[in-house]
Amino acid sequence: MDKGRMEAFSDGVIAIIITIMVLGIAAPEGATLRDLLRLLPAIAAYAVSFVGVGTYWNNHHHLLKLVRHVDGRMLWSNLAFLFVLSFFPLATDWMQKTSFASLPTTCYIVLNMLVSLTYMNLERVIRHALGHDCRATAPSEEELSRRAVVEKRSLVKERFTLGFELAAFVLALALPATHLALVAMVLAFAPWIVPDLRIVRLLDFLAEDESQQEPKE
Numbered sequence: 001m002d003k004g005r006m007e008a009f010s011d012g013v014i015a016i017i018i019t020i021m022v023l024g025i026a027a028p029e030g031a032t033l034r035d036l037l038r039l040l041p042a043i044a045a046y047a048v049s050f051v052g053v054g055t056y057w058n059n060h061h062h063l064l065k066l067v068r069h070v071d072g073r074m075l076w077s078n079l080a081f082l083f084v085l086s087f088f089p090l091a092t093d094w095m096q097k098t099s100f101a102s103l104p105t106t107c108y109i110v111l112n113m114l115v116s117l118t119y120m121n122l123e124r125v126i127r128h129a130l131g132h133d134c135r136a137t138a139p140s141e142e143e144l145s146r147r148a149v150v151e152k153r154s155l156v157k158e159r160f161t162l163g164f165e166l167a168a169f170v171l172a173l174a175l176p177a178t179h180l181a182l183v184a185m186v187l188a189f190a191p192w193i194v195p196d197l198r199i200v201r202l203l204d205f206l207a208e209d210e211s212q213q214e215p216k217e
Helices: 003-023 033-037 040-066 072-085 088-097 102-133 141-173 175-193 197-213
Strands: none
Touching: 003 040, 003 072, 003 088, 040 072, 040 088, 040 102, 040 175, 072 102, 088 102, 102 141, 102 175, 141 175
8 A cells, every 4th residue: 555545544534533622612602701711621621632633643744754665564553543543532522521520531641641552553663664674685783773773762752751641640540630630741742742853864864875775877
């Protein structure tokens, strides 16, 4: 399958997810400022979810630049990521309608952890496919060194994210701390807001390496 089809399908699913989330915010029943302020919990929940989904979309788009061909494992890993991500509208709506009660917020945090894990799995599958496809011969020491740096830094980033999500989970279990849990969730997104530029550097290196291998006329 052409990676363009997988990317287009993923973009469509994510766009629908965001659309459903914003449609969950009902218009104010009255025309006063007080009526508008009553929507603040819904807007806050939507904002947190929008940042999360938008950050994943940005990184997903960036990650797919590494894909050269799509195999079955990659397709199913991508579908698993999208499946879990598609529960964001439900979790967001439940959380805001219950004014960030402990159980809905805890479920929201767990959902975020599952999304993180499925995305990290997809990232590993794609990097593995890249390592398998990029060269028929043994990789050079420089290439191995670059890949080792990517793996090490990605592991640090993933541990940071999961650590903050775990902290958010613990805070959400205590009813007065649910708002702090959402702050921890935003901090968990922080390392991913800017896409991983190491992917671009690795791509540039591989492209340069391949051009050197091409026979000169």
